[in-house]
Amino acid sequence: xxxxxxxxxxxxxxxxxxxxxxxxTAIIGPSGCGKSTFLRSLNLMHEMTPKSKVIGSIKIHGxxxxxxxxxxxxxxxxxxxxxxxxxxxxxxxxxxxxxxKLNGNKKNSDLDDIVEKNLKHAGxxxxxxxxxxxxxxxxxxxxxxxxxxxxTIAVNPEIILMDEPTSALDPISTAxxxxxxxxxxxxxxxxxVTHNMQQAARVSDFTAFLYxxxxxxxxxxxxxxxxxxxRLTEEYVTGKFG
Amino acid sequence: MTGIETISGRPKNLTRRKLVNKIMISLCVVAGIITILPxxxxxxxxxxxxxxxxxxxxxxxxxxxxxxxxxxxxxxxVGSLVLIALGSVIGIPVGILAxxxxxxxxxxxxxxxVKFTTDVLSGIPxxxxxxxxxxxIVLPMKRxxxxxxxxxxxxxxxxxxxxxxxxxxxxxxxxxxxxxLALGVSRWxxxxxxxxxxxxxxxxxxxxxxxxxxxGETAPxxxxxxxxxxxxxxxxxxxxxxxxxxxxxxxSPYDDWHRQAWAGAFVLILLVFVxxxxxxxxxxxxxxxxx
Amino acid sequence: xxFAFLIVGLVFFISYEMFVDxxxxxxxxxxxxxxxxxxxxxTEEFGALPFIYGTxxxxxxxxxxxxxxxxxxxxxxxxxxxxxxxxxxxxxxxILAAIPSIIYGFWGIFVFAPFMRNTVQPILxxxxxxxxxxxxxxxxxxxxTASFILAIMITPIIAAITRDVLKAIPVSQREAAYALGAxxxxxxxxxxxxxxxxxxxxxxxxxxxxxxxxMAVTMVIGNKAQIKASLFxxxxxxxxxxxxxxxxxxxxxxxxxxxxxxLILFGVTFVxxxxxxLLIYSVTRKA
Numbered sequence: 088x089x090x091x092x093x094x095x096x097x098x099x100x101x102x103x104x105x106x107x108x109x110x111x112t113a114i115i116g117p118s119g120c121g122k123s124t125f126l127r128s129l130n131l132m133h134e135m136t137p138k139s140k141v142i143g144s145i146k147i148h149g150x151x152x153x154x155x156x157x158x159x160x161x162x163x164x165x166x167x168x169x170x171x172x173x174x175x176x177x178x179x180x181x182x183x184x185x186x187x188k189l190n191g192n193k194k195n196s197d198l199d200d201i202v203e204k205n206l207k208h209a210g211x212x213x214x215x216x217x218x219x220x221x222x223x224x225x226x227x228x229x230x231x232x233x234x235x236x237x238x239t240i241a242v243n244p245e246i247i248l249m250d251e252p253t254s255a256l257d258p259i260s261t262a263x264x265x266x267x268x269x270x271x272x273x274x275x276x277x278x279x280v281t282h283n284m285q286q287a288a289r290v291s292d293f294t295a296f297l298y299x300x301x302x303x304x305x306x307x308x309x310x311x312x313x314x315x316x317x318r319l320t321e322e323y324v325t326g327k328f329g
Numbered sequence: 330m331t332g333i334e335t336i337s338g339r340p341k342n343l344t345r346r347k348l349v350n351k352i353m354i355s356l357c358v359v360a361g362i363i364t365i366l367p368x369x370x371x372x373x374x375x376x377x378x379x380x381x382x383x384x385x386x387x388x389x390x391x392x393x394x395x396x397x398x399x400x401x402x403x404x405x406x407v408g409s410l411v412l413i414a415l416g417s418v419i420g421i422p423v424g425i426l427a428x429x430x431x432x433x434x435x436x437x438x439x440x441x442x443v444k445f446t447t448d449v450l451s452g453i454p455x456x457x458x459x460x461x462x463x464x465x466i467v468l469p470m471k472r473x474x475x476x477x478x479x480x481x482x483x484x485x486x487x488x489x490x491x492x493x494x495x496x497x498x499x500x501x502x503x504x505x506x507x508x509x510l511a512l513g514v515s516r517w518x519x520x521x522x523x524x525x526x527x528x529x530x531x532x533x534x535x536x537x538x539x540x541x542x543x544x545g546e547t548a549p550x551x552x553x554x555x556x557x558x559x560x561x562x563x564x565x566x567x568x569x570x571x572x573x574x575x576x577x578x579x580x581s582p583y584d585d586w587h588r589q590a591w592a593g594a595f596v597l598i599l600l601v602f603v604x605x606x607x608x609x610x611x612x613x614x615x616x617x618x619x620x
Numbered sequence: 621x622x623f624a625f626l627i628v629g630l631v632f633f634i635s636y637e638m639f640v641d642x643x644x645x646x647x648x649x650x651x652x653x654x655x656x657x658x659x660x661x662x663t664e665e666f667g668a669l670p671f672i673y674g675t676x677x678x679x680x681x682x683x684x685x686x687x688x689x690x691x692x693x694x695x696x697x698x699x700x701x702x703x704x705x706x707x708x709x710x711x712x713x714x715i716l717a718a719i720p721s722i723i724y725g726f727w728g729i730f731v732f733a734p735f736m737r738n739t740v741q742p743i744l745x746x747x748x749x750x751x752x753x754x755x756x757x758x759x760x761x762x763x764x765t766a767s768f769i770l771a772i773m774i775t776p777i778i779a780a781i782t783r784d785v786l787k788a789i790p791v792s793q794r795e796a797a798y799a800l801g802a803x804x805x806x807x808x809x810x811x812x813x814x815x816x817x818x819x820x821x822x823x824x825x826x827x828x829x830x831x832x833x834x835m836a837v838t839m840v841i842g843n844k845a846q847i848k849a850s851l852f853x854x855x856x857x858x859x860x861x862x863x864x865x866x867x868x869x870x871x872x873x874x875x876x877x878x879x880x881x882x883l884i885l886f887g888v889t890f891v892x893x894x895x896x897x898l899l900i901y902s903v904t905r906k907a
Contacts, residue, residue: 346803346806347803349803349805350803350804350805350806353805353808354700354804354805356692357692357693357695357696357699357700358696358700359692360688360689360690360691360692360693360695360696361692361693361696361697361701361709363689364689364690364693364713364716364775364776364779365709365712365713365716367716367772368712368713368715368716368719370727370731371719371723371724371727374727374731375723375727422623423623423626423627426623426624427623427624427626427627430623430624431624439624439625440624442628443624443625443627443628445894445897446627446628446631447627448893448897449631449890449893449894449897450627450630450631452825452828452829452832452889452892452893452896453631453634453832453886453889453890453893454831454832454833454834454859454885454886454889455832455834456832456834456859456862456863456882456885457634457638457832457882457885457886457889458634459866460638460641460862460866460878460879460882461633461634461637461638463866464637464638464641464879465637473867484630487627487630488627491627538718541718542718542720544720545719545720545721545722545723546720547720547721547722547834547835548721548834548835548859548863551863551866551867552866552867555867572720572722572835575722575723575726576722576725576835576839579722579725579726579729579839580729580839587730590726591726594722594723594726597720597722597723598719598723601715601718601719601720602715604718605711605714605715605718606711609711
């Protein structure tokens with residue numbers, strides 16, 4: 088998979104990088120450096136913000152995503168948000184299959200299997216299997232986030248975007264999610280935005296460092312944290328600013 | 330006092346200011362009381378006069394001819410229900426869908442125009458809506474009919490429903506929309522099945538409010554539904570309605586009819602009161618969960 | 621989302637329909653329609669001046685009576701009342717706005733008009749009787765009574781908007797006033813001054829409501845097409861004449877004239893409502 092990105096808007100610009108398949112890529116940088124903006128443009132989520140525009144190209148398997156429908160892109164590029172956001176009007180069960188149902192696939196016989204498979208995958212099955220029909224809001228924050236992950240993978244995306252998925256969670260829930268990310272590598276390509284450098288070091292294979300809307304450095308995570316090329320990167324990862 | 334005198338050096342001025350303060354604050358409290366007085370008066374007077382005249386006949390009997398005592402407003406109550414049902418068929422879908430549009434696509438020029446027009450429509454006198462319904466339904470059909478009345482009520486319901494739908498949808502957090510979109514769900518499906526579903530209880534209250542308002546509307550029915558002293562089940566004929574019957578009885582010279590009109594007024598006030606109570610309850614819950 | 625456009629289309633369609641249906645009367649009377657006070661269905665001569673007069677005077681009087689009270693209530697609700705009072709009080713005001721106008725009219729005939737006839741109007745006549753407005757026979761129903769009923773009906777509307785506009789003024793402004801040593805009322809006064817275009821919008825909106833109000837006015841205004849200085853005299857309003865005469869109008873000219881009255885009413889309320897909304901948007905959007 089190759090992937091290029093240019094943008095001339097003030098928020099972020101001049102970002103060129105290739106994201107490898109079945110690897111975890113972390114995006115780090117101080118607050119307001121454009122991490123989320125960058126991530127949101129990858130599944131055309133920026134269209135939610137009025138008057139925003141991407142200039143340049145984002146390619147998946149060599150195909151520019153701006154040429155296809157946003158809906159198709161998002162089916163292929165799932166997203167997990169900063170705050171767990173299960174649908175409050177739906178049960179746990181309905182939340183997992185929400186994407187499928189809303190997209191019009193509903194062969195009822197398969198649904199039970201799909202729910203079980205994806206909840207197991209998201210490591211939530213054992214905790215909720217006896218109360219699938221209870222409202223999703225009855226779960227704890229960490230469970231809600233794993234439910235959101237189950238909901239995302241139920242649509243069978245190739246790529247999963249994670250926008251600071253653990254920043255609203257306690258350390259134990261965070262550990263569970265990080266474990267999931269590690270296990271997901273064989274099936275999905277993951278891009279995770281995080282403000283926590285230790286997290287980036289723990290879960291990712293590659294890391295991109297953004298500063299003031301620009302890509303400063305992009306390399307293997309181990310190298311980034313041990314022997315960065317740029318002085319700015321070094322200062323950031325060693326905690327001198329940010 | 331002495332401390333302030335030395336600082337400001339204008340003790341008289343301060344005394345005067347404090348006096349003005351007291352007077353104005355008291356006047357505001359008085360204004361509050363003055364406003365509530367007529368409400369309480371109307372409420373208790375209607376309850377007193379209405380309750381004593383309310384009996385089973387009121388709900389089950391037809392109006393008696395002039396001069397005879399007794400009778401009821403059964404046909405008018407059924408008529409009002411029919412008219413409201415007809416109005417809902419028009420008002421609810423248009424109102425809700427327009428509300429969704431204004432809220433979910435807010436910011437665009439078109440949605441601003443729609444929002445503005447809706448506000449203006451809510452201020453157009455209901456009697457004008459009556460003339461409109463007369464012009465496009467009664468004239469071509471060449472007779473008064475429940476259809477025309479229901480049509481007028483439907484138009485009157487639209488702005489209320491649109492407004493509340495819009496407000497309720499705005500309370501739905503943006504993150505839910507994003508969650509749905511990120512699953513590859515299209516924008517209109519997200520609006521309809523995720524956002525609206527989440528706000529559904531709020532939207533229902535809007536519909537209830539619109540129905541309560543339509544139930545009390547008299548002016549637009551005067552020359553559309555027209556009224557009827559008998560049972561009428563076909564909707565292309567003139568049909569009785571509770572507020573029309575109250576109006577006819579209220580301006581009549583018969584005491585018995587006045588009593589029945591009070592009973593009708595009591596029923597209407599009760600409806601308004603109960604619906605508003607429900608709306609309060611539901612919207613309070615809504616705020617409770619979103620904050 | 622065609623339904624959204626439907627609303628815009630609807631408003632245009634309403635005005636178009638009324639314009640077309642009033643053609644007969646517009647062609648015959650031209651501008652005289654507005655300036656003539658001769659309304660005679662038998663001779664088929666129609667002039668709408670008494671209705672326009674009755675509508676304008678009753679609505680403006682209602683606004684004058686209602687505005688200070690409405691602002692007072694809004695200040696009471698947003699600045700003075702403790703929360704335990706505020707919630708039930710707001711609820712009662714909402715109910716007041718939701719009561720059907722037919723009930724106001726009914727109550728107006730049987731309770732309020734006798735009260736005006738027996739108490740308020742004799743007092744006014746004995747104290748201010750030298751003014752032309754308070755001369756003449758006391759009927760109970762009439763222009764003044766209609767104005768009072770209208771005032772009761774529009775107060776919750778103006779009060780609700782004033783309250784919302786006051787809420788949109790940031791607390792920090794009031795704190796700044798207090799910090800400069802202002803009394804409570806002076807701080808409120810500053811907030812009111814800041815919110816004045818929004819309050820004006822609410823007042824204009826209330827005026828629009830009063831102009832279009834039909835049933836309550838029809839029941840208490842007296843329904844007599846005349847222009848008299850005394851506020852005790854019966855009068856007529858545009859909406860009432862439509863309500864009273866439309867369903868039993870004799871000829872097509874009569875109907876057409878009534879629709880023209882409706883067209884004027886529509887035009888006036890349309891302009892007034894647009895103005896009111898623009899004023900209100902200008903305040904609430906900033907906040």
